Amino acid sequence: MKLLVINGPNLNMLGIREPEIYGTRNYAALCAYIMDAAAEVGASCEIYQSNHEGAIVDKIQEAYGNIDGIVINPAAYTHTSVAIADALSSVAIPTVEVHLSDVMQRESFRRHSFVAPIAKKTYMGLGFEGYKKAIRHLVKNEE
Numbered sequence: 001m002k003l004l005v006i007n008g009p010n011l012n013m014l015g016i017r018e019p020e021i022y023g024t025r026n027y028a029a030l031c032a033y034i035m036d037a038a039a040e041v042g043a044s045c046e047i048y049q050s051n052h053e054g055a056i057v058d059k060i061q062e063a064y065g066n067i068d069g070i071v072i073n074p075a076a077y078t079h080t081s082v083a084i085a086d087a088l089s090s091v092a093i094p095t096v097e098v099h100l101s102d103v104m105q106r107e108s109f110r111r112h113s114f115v116a117p118i119a120k121k122t123y124m125g126l127g128f129e130g131y132k133k134a135i136r137h138l139v140k141n142e143e
């Protein structure tokens with residue numbers, strides 16, 4: 001199974017960015033964690049990070065016909081991007097949404113997700129573990 005993990009804007013700043021919310025481990029540590037989680041279930045995995053909405057749309061479109069499952073943390077675009085949600089609907093690849101923090105317990109503008117309605121499942125507030133759960137859900141149908 002071929003997975004694509006997409007991380008949106010500012011996630012490359014993990015470790016520096018608001019450590020009280022996002023933790024002290026950096027983006028390289030997240031990528032290593034994701035690759036281990038994929039290897040554990042025998043999946044191949046590409047990780048892509050961008051701070052640009054259109055680049056994320058392009059990446060989702062490129063996944064069409066090539067990728068079996070998408071894990072996406074759209075970061076701030078979660079709450080603003082119809083374009084990313086439309087791209088995910090267009091390719092119709094099974095998708096799981098992840099947030100490191102519990103967006104429901106933060107500012108009210110974070111409570112709405114354009115991606116949630118098209119995602120099979122959303123994990124939030126679990127830190128790095130949310131990515132592992134997302135991968136295991138896509139590959140093994142685990143909850």
Ligand code: DQA
Pocket residue numbers: 009010011073074075076077078098099100101102103110
């Ligand atoms: C986030 C939550 C978003 O509201 C925020 O804009 C992010 C990260 C998370 O992983 O908790 O950049 O998606």
